[in-house]
Amino acid sequence: MRQASLLKPAPASKIHPLPVTASLPWVQVAPDAPYFITEDGQPWTPIGQNDAITWPELEGLFRRKDLQAVEEYLAYLAEHGVTCLRLMLEYAQVKHRYFEKPAGTFNPRMVQLWDDLFALCAKYGLRILLTPYDTFWMWLKWKYHPYNKQLGGPCAGRGQWLLCPDTMKAIKARLTFVIERWGGSGVLFAWDLWNEMHPAHMGNSSAGFAAAATELSQHVRDLELRLYGRSHPQTVSIFGPILHTHPDTADTIFRHPLLDFANTHFYDAKTIDYPKNTVDSAIKVGELVREALEHAPENRPFFDSEHGPIHLFKDKKHTLAPEFDDEYFRHIQWAHLASGAAGGGMRWPNRHPHTLTPGMRVAQKNMAGFLNLIHWPTFRRKNLNQEIKLSQPAFAVFGCADDQQAVVWLLRTDALYQRKRLMNPEASPLSVEVQIPGLRDGHFQITTWNTLEGVMREQFQVEAQHGICRFTVPEVRTDVAIAVVKVSA
Template sequence: MIWLRDHGVTCVRVMLEYCQGEHRYLEHPVGRFVPNMVQFWDDLFELLEKIGIRVLLTPYDTFFMWVRWRHHPYNRANGGVCASQGEWLTSPEMRAAIKNRLAFASDRWGGSPALFGWDIWNEIHPAHGGGDPATAAPFIDDVASWLRAHEIKQRGYANLQTVSVFGPELIKHPSLVEAIFRHPLLDFANTHLYEQGTIDAPADTVTPALAVARLMRTAVEEAGDRPVFDSEHGPIHSFKDKKRTLPAAFDDGYFRHIQWAHLASGGAGGGMRWPNRHPHVLTDGMRQAQQALARFLPLVDWTRFGRRNLSQDLRCDDPGLALTGCGDKHQAIIWAVRTDSLSPEGTLVPYQAAAPATLDIPGLADGSYAVITYDTRKGAVIARSEAGCSGGMLRVAAGPVHTDLAVAVMPANPA
């Protein structure tokens, strides 16, 4: 845990129950909280508080609860409260059990400074409501409002809330967009970026990042002023279905590019990777990539950054570069990555013949700006310069981009 903190990790996402086996149920039977599991969480919260990392907590591992439903204590066949997976969102008895679990967790750990917020339902899905996407909003109405009222009654305030979604379901069921990105009871929006053929089974390390940039652009636009981030992504199809663990060097590049695309699109942080590796942990290279991103963050005044996605309006005179960015009238973040320098293995290799690139960044107020170019691999500033914005367009001399780089823009003389 100290290792995570020292590499810039501030928040982890954990499920209260991982039910891929028979010895990790939080409740068994329904309503009886297993002492060993409760002690595990007591110990983990104590550790999180000591180290200074927060947790986004979700009450159920709905994937394994679905595939192993015949074993789960909530199954009515096992003396539980619900007859089928298709009634999870609608059954009054299931709702009561969910609230009881959330009440227990909130009363015991909800006052901890280590709790970032609740993901009150992991990967909400129409199948959890009998195949009807319209069941998501009433579920959120009920459970989110109940939890908020319960927490305010217990301690005078409520923790942040969100609901996560398996990203492709937003395309299959567009009506889910309103519930996920704009439900009035949720505090931030949360997606799992598992796009088929790009992110879930990567053939190179750049295409998945460009997919993330595209998907996050849409997410940021749908969420409006609400913060949004990806809390689960990775090569799930390669790992789970093809039984293939990506080579570490490839996976490190895939991870690093995705996190910069996520941040530059306007997402909060670099996103959260589900390892999809043996062993089930991120590599040293991925931690180093997180550390490099963490070193970049102080270059931006986040308390004043009302960012919107700029990706479609950015321009560059180097046709081999793809640009992702976000900004407001006073600041901007840009990530530039080469699309024309991939090895046969799909990794990005330095393009030594790259000419100095010029970026056009729109939307800034006229004036003088400090421009910082940043090496995303080394986690170090490449150069600092100044540029003037006129007519709402800032022209930035970024230098030659051999692989990728990030750019931070801020007023040269901030008030």
């Protein structure tokens, strides 16, 4: 048994000092809005996806096999408006990417990998949403994991991960190591303290959710405050359907007083997981964002940090055609943003290989361009998917607003072709009148945005009266995004 080594790092001779890298401003929650800003007051939006240290674009980090390829990839992301990668500290699908082996001994090769990744991300202005364990593969391949008691680890069974005191000590020791080595960097956007917290991780009961989140949160924040005088934002993610089977978990995921923002994983069996067309999944995302915002405190940011065609890919062994997947991806990200979430959501690739397509990168870049039209640090949005009125029944509407600004996305539901799977770019155009309630009377600037090309369509001013902002968008063939901003008197 090696339990005596649980709190011991690898020998100092094997882990070199952290290299000096360029710094980035830390990200924090805006004080007056459910979005993010940097410490110098600039708006910051998480645009990105899930990545992994074993997937093609980052695999060159391990043993420094191809750092130039990794750098070129990160530069490409930055050029396409990406601001954030969601990453797990280890990837337990294979035996050579454990962060500790044995438990409590930190792998020098993995430490070097993360040193290099933090340095490269700083160079290109990218940040990381970091979660300390790959709980999916850790669960499936538990018999190989260094935390398994049979291998000298602290835990007798995977159902005790968040109940076993020795395992919690090991978790805290890992977090301590990461905080001491990389926690002072602005590259670290935020902590996802536990990936997809699940009743199965604590004796098939959800009763311990709040206690586990509290223990992890306090450990991380107390240490960061002691070392750096401030702390990074925190969340705990969940596999979305668990909220319906164990509704009490919403108290932790959305409303825990120590967490800074809310995070769920958007999976829906009939639409997102197994898309039949590119419209239904977007509509479901709009419903899920609205549901999430109804749970969360009104000034707490929310975004989906995992979604994708998981059932189609994992169970049906099918990779979507790029043309279809690009549109499915683009529609989901606009439904997410316009419904009131921060950014466009974070896709789990669910492709072979695990990479996003060039078309998805263009979609991210086009959304990044739109973000400049809204002043996010003061946008106290409420979801209005059901309250916005349209003159045309042929559109699904996604929108959010406060009394000064609004974001709206309109998606045609009657323009599918090719066996009703993809949008028809040659569909007969429709003009549509939009009525947004709750805006303060006065003049507003309306900017319509071509989401496919990432350019402004038209810009004009209207006057809101009696709490309604009414305007007409001409000739919409498939979809259009709209920014509504009050004009100063």
